[in-house]
Amino acid sequence: MVHIGKFNHLEIVNQVPFGFYLDGGELGQILLPTNTAPQGCKQGDWLDVFIYHDSDDRIIATTKNPRAQVDQCAYLKVVSVNNVGAFLDWGLEKDLLVPYSEQDYPMSEGISYVVYLFCDEETNRIAASTRLRDFLPEVATEFEPKQEVSLLICGRTDMGYKAIINGAYLGLIFKDEVFKPIKIGYKLPGFIKRIREDGKIDLCFQFHDTNARGSLAEQIIEDLIAHGGLSTLTDKSPAEEITKRFNVSKSAYKKAIGGLFKQKRILLDKNKITLIDKTK
Structure with missing residues (x-):
C-alpha cells in the first residue's frame, strides 16, 4: 500500500522521455520526473521516493527530502497567503497549505510556525495545521520522571513554554525551568520532570538530583569565598543573572541556597547572601 505524504519503496515499471513510472498499487502508476530520478536508474530498480500531489494536483514521486512527512511536526516559514490559507516552504516544488480552518490564529508571510502535517482522509491531500492539540495528546502514561526526551519548542504561555515531546506529545516547561534563551522552533x-495527577506532562532542561544540587552548592560557596563572603545574587535575582554565573535554572539555584541555609553555611537576606565564617 502506498502512503501519500511519506517515503515509499517502489519499483520502476516503465521509462518515458520525461521520467519513470513507478508501481503505485491501487493508485496506479506514479510518475517520477527525470529531474529528481537517480542517475542511471532503470526499469526493475526499486527506489525510496516521497509521494505527494504536484501543482497540477497529480500524485507524483520525488527523491527530494521534504522538511517533514505526514504525522510529523516541523518549524516552517510562510511564503505566501491567499484566500485559501497560508502556504509553507517545506522543501518541495509545491508549497504546503495550512487552510484557514487549521490556523489557531492568522498566519503571516515571512513568519515561521510549528505545524503538524496530516493527510486529509477525504481528498488524500497533504496539509498542515497549527492546531497541535487536535493531533498531539497532552496526557501520557508511557513516560517516567527523569526520562530523557527530545523537545521541539512550539508555543509560549503565561506559565512558560509548550513543547512537543518525541514528536508525539505536548508538554509544558515552566518559566523557572528556563535558564537559557530559547525560541519557538x-x-x-x-527531561520529563513529572507526570501530574491529570496525566499532563511537566518538562525541564536539567534534572537536578541530590548530587547535582550538592555540586551547585559547592560552586556557590566557592563563589562566595571569591567575593569576600558576600553575594548580591539572591533567590530574588533575575533568572538571566543566575544562569550567566552558574549556568543553571533559577529553581535549581533556589534549592541549592535553601540547602546551604538549612546547613547553616550561609545567611539569607533580601538583598544579599553572606557566608558564615566557621572559624569564629
Whole structure:
C-alpha cells in the first residue's frame, strides 16, 4: 500500500522521455520526473521516493527530502497567503497549505510556525495545521520522571513554554525551568520532570538530583569565598543573572541556597547572601 505524504519503496515499471513510472498499487502508476530520478536508474530498480500531489494536483514521486512527512511536526516559514490559507516552504516544488480552518490564529508571510502535517482522509491531500492539540495528546502514561526526551519548542504561555515531546506529545516547561534563551522552533534535549495527577506532562532542561544540587552548592560557596563572603545574587535575582554565573535554572539555584541555609553555611537576606565564617 502506498502512503501519500511519506517515503515509499517502489519499483520502476516503465521509462518515458520525461521520467519513470513507478508501481503505485491501487493508485496506479506514479510518475517520477527525470529531474529528481537517480542517475542511471532503470526499469526493475526499486527506489525510496516521497509521494505527494504536484501543482497540477497529480500524485507524483520525488527523491527530494521534504522538511517533514505526514504525522510529523516541523518549524516552517510562510511564503505566501491567499484566500485559501497560508502556504509553507517545506522543501518541495509545491508549497504546503495550512487552510484557514487549521490556523489557531492568522498566519503571516515571512513568519515561521510549528505545524503538524496530516493527510486529509477525504481528498488524500497533504496539509498542515497549527492546531497541535487536535493531533498531539497532552496526557501520557508511557513516560517516567527523569526520562530523557527530545523537545521541539512550539508555543509560549503565561506559565512558560509548550513543547512537543518525541514528536508525539505536548508538554509544558515552566518559566523557572528556563535558564537559557530559547525560541519557538528550537529543538533541544530535555527531561520529563513529572507526570501530574491529570496525566499532563511537566518538562525541564536539567534534572537536578541530590548530587547535582550538592555540586551547585559547592560552586556557590566557592563563589562566595571569591567575593569576600558576600553575594548580591539572591533567590530574588533575575533568572538571566543566575544562569550567566552558574549556568543553571533559577529553581535549581533556589534549592541549592535553601540547602546551604538549612546547613547553616550561609545567611539569607533580601538583598544579599553572606557566608558564615566557621572559624569564629
